[in-house]
Amino acid sequence: MPQMNQAIASSTPEQARRGMGNHTWFWTRSAGPAQIHYSTADGRDFVWMVGERRILAGEWKVDTTTGAGGQPLTQTCLRYPGVRAPGLSANWDCRPSGTMFIEMQEREAGDPLRFAGRTQAQFVLTQTPSSLAEVEGRVAGSPVNLGY
Numbered sequence: 608m609p610q611m612n613q614a615i616a617s618s619t620p621e622q623a624r625r626g627m628g629n630h631t632w633f634w635t636r637s638a639g640p641a642q643i644h645y646s647t648a649d650g651r652d653f654v655w656m657v658g659e660r661r662i663l664a665g666e667w668k669v670d671t672t673t674g675a676g677g678q679p680l681t682q683t684c685l686r687y688p689g690v691r692a693p694g695l696s697a698n699w700d701c702r703p704s705g706t707m708f709i710e711m712q713e714r715e716a717g718d719p720l721r722f723a724g725r726t727q728a729q730f731v732l733t734q735t736p737s738s739l740a741e742v743e744g745r746v747a748g749s750p751v752n753l754g755y
Contacts, residue, residue, distance in 0.1 A: 618681045618704040618705040618708070619681060620669045620671060620681050622681075622704070623669040623681050623683050624669050626704070626708055626714075627646045627669070627683060628646060628647065628648035628649075629647060629648045629716060629717060629718070630645070630646055630715065630716055630717070631643065631644065631645045631646075631714070631715055631716075631717065631718060631719055631720060631722070631739065632644050632646070632711045632713065632714040632715075633711065633712040633713040633714070633736075633738070633739050634710075634711060635712055635735060636710050637693075637694030637695075638693055638694045639656065639694025639695065640656045640657040640658050640659075640693065640694065640735070641656070641657045641732075641735040641736070642655070642656050642657075642694065643655045643656075643732075643736075643739070643742060645718045645720065645722035646667050647718075647723060650666055650667055650668055651664065651665075651666060651667075651723070652664070652665045652666055652667045652685060652687075653665075653722035653723060653724075653725065654687070654695065655720070655722065655728050655732070656692060656694075656732075657732045657733070657734065657735050657736075658731065658732065659692070659728075659731065659732075660727055660728050660730070660731045661726060661727060661728075662722055662725045662726055662728055663687055663690050663692060663695065664687070664690075664726075665685060665686055665687035665688070665690065665695065666685070666686055666688075667683065667684065667685050668683075668684050668699070669681060669682070669683055669684070669704065670682045670683075670684055670699075670701060672701075674703075680703055681703070681704045682701040682702060682703055682704060683701065683702060683703075683704045683707045684699040684700060684701035684702075685699070685700050686698055686699045686700065712738075713738060713739045715739060719739075719743050720742065720743065720746055728746075729746055729749040730745070730749055
């Protein structure tokens with residue numbers, strides 16, 4: 608546990624920006640259904656949720672606040688203005704960056720699912736996938752072509 612606490616406490620804003628920007632990541636720890644995100648380098652975030660065909664657009668940012676003992680704490684924040692979906696908020700929802708990265712099930716560089724700028728996925732994820740690779744395989748093999 609001390610190593611995890613150190614990783615959370617020592618995450619810098621630059622490390623958090625590099626860790627989020629231009630990455631696809633898989634998240635199952637929110638109040639709503641599992642989510643697959645693509646976070647662009649310029650602060651946009653696209654999320655595809657289990658049970659949805661829509662790809663929802665939001666934003667991400669890195670912020671610094673005061674943590675325990677008055678030490679600076681780097682946070683990663685997400686918001687989805689105008690979106691009404693379980694587990695997503697129109698207001699900035701911030702988590703310590705180290706915690707967020709530790710809790711991501713998977714994260715990989717780039718946009719392999721080609722989310723950026725899209726509003727619809729090729730199909731509905733009816734259950735939580737086991738991995739990003741499973742979803743990438745289904746997208747690549749999907750007979751429906753929606754402009755890819």
